[in-house]
Amino acid sequence: MPELPEVETTMQGLAKIMAGQKIAQAQCRRQDLRFPLPKGLAERLKGKSVVRLERRAKYMLIHLSDGLVWMVHLGMSGRFCKIDAAQYDQPQKHDHVLIALGNRNFLAFNDPRRFGMMDLIKEKNIADHKLLKHLGFEPLDKAFTGKALYEKLRAKKQTAIKLAIMDQKLVVGVGNIYASEALYDAGIAPRRKGASLSPKECNALAQAIKKVLHKAIIAGGSSLRDYVQSDGTLGNFQEQFSVYGKAGIACKTKSCGGSIQKMVQAGRASYYCKECQA
DNA sequence: AAGGGCACCTGCGAGC
DNA sequence: TGCTCGCAGGTGCCCT
Numbered sequence: 001m002p003e004l005p006e007v008e009t010t011m012q013g014l015a016k017i018m019a020g021q022k023i024a025q026a027q028c029r030r031q032d033l034r035f036p037l038p039k040g041l042a043e044r045l046k047g048k049s050v051v052r053l054e055r056r057a058k059y060m061l062i063h064l065s066d067g068l069v070w071m072v073h074l075g076m077s078g079r080f081c082k083i084d085a086a087q088y089d090q091p092q093k094h095d096h097v098l099i100a101l102g103n104r105n106f107l108a109f110n111d112p113r114r115f116g117m118m119d120l121i122k123e124k125n126i127a128d129h130k131l132l133k134h135l136g137f138e139p140l141d142k143a144f145t146g147k148a149l150y151e152k153l154r155a156k157k158q159t160a161i162k163l164a165i166m167d168q169k170l171v172v173g174v175g176n177i178y179a180s181e182a183l184y185d186a187g188i189a190p191r192r193k194g195a196s197l198s199p200k201e202c203n204a205l206a207q208a209i210k211k212v213l214h215k216a217i218i219a220g221g222s223s224l225r226d227y228v229q230s231d232g233t234l235g236n237f238q239e240q241f242s243v244y245g246k247a248g249i250a251c252k253t254k255s256c257g258g259s260i261q262k263m264v265q266a267g268r269a270s271y272y273c274k275e276c277q278a
Numbered sequence: 279a280a281g282g283g284c285a286c287c288t289g290c291g292a293g294c
Numbered sequence: 295t296g297c298t299c300g301c302a303g304g305t306g307c308c309c310t
Contacts, residue, residue, distance in 0.1 A: 003303060034286070076304055077288075113287045115304060159281070177303055266282065
């Protein structure tokens with residue numbers, strides 16, 4: 001479910017509730033998420049204060065007062081819900097980890113498919129973490145430019161461009177939805193080989209990635225306010241999709257006369273307009 | 279060595 | 295109405 005915008009808005013929502021607060025209590029109800037939860041997670045969270053939160057790729061890094069970092073990935077179906085004391089005592093079906101904060105706020109990590117993961121690591125080891133050290137550019141960083149993308153794609157001779165931009169080693173945070181959206185915006189066909197893109201096309205694509213992610217963050221942020229929503233819909237952003245999930249619908253570039261096509265790449269749905277994307 | 283495919287799970291909607 | 299099937303927004307790892 002969550003791509004970078006959802007993780008970013010979830011983290012912003014969490015920050016409003018958690019930052020500066022003490023974790024008064026925690027409970028883990030299932031250990032078996034994507035990976036087993038770190039040993040003694042609940043006990044190790046208890047009594048710590050939340051110093052600050054940051055995002056790296058689709059990982060949320062929650063810095064605690066003892067120099068540990070609580071690392072959370074939402075997987076496909078994970079979300080944080082603000083709950084009340086009653087639900088803390090009687091959690092819902094997929095509430096796997098629960099937190100009671102010093103300010104009498106309660107949070108549940110709910111994840112039906114259990115593709116989410118958590119870890120607890122030392123702050124100084126973040127950069128070396130197995131799941132973090134291979135990550136590529138942050139798409140919203142200044143360093144992620146068309147030139148940088150072009151150079152990375154030199155090494156991606158045979159890979160279709162859609163798969164290349166979803167490769168977290170190249171650029172992080174672009175999932176299946178925003179890959180289709182960004183390629184449409186840049187006018188590039190999803191099946192093109194990565195290495196076939198010109199510098200100009202790489203520039204258009206890098207800008208398109210930034211644009212679609214930024215727009216989604218704004219949409220999610222505006223609907224988030226002071227509670228943690230993250231049900232994946234990001235407010236009304238789905239209504240703003242140009243191609244994702246719109247097979248058979250007329251392309252919004254009316255003059256092209258095309259309609260949105262659906263195909264499967266590496267087992268995942270891709271949406272595009274064959275008139276507008278070459 | 280890079281790239282494709284699979285596996286990990288549950289829920290939901292479409293179709294019969 | 296109730297079942298089965300296919301599909302879902304992530305990603306590490308195995309196999310070729």
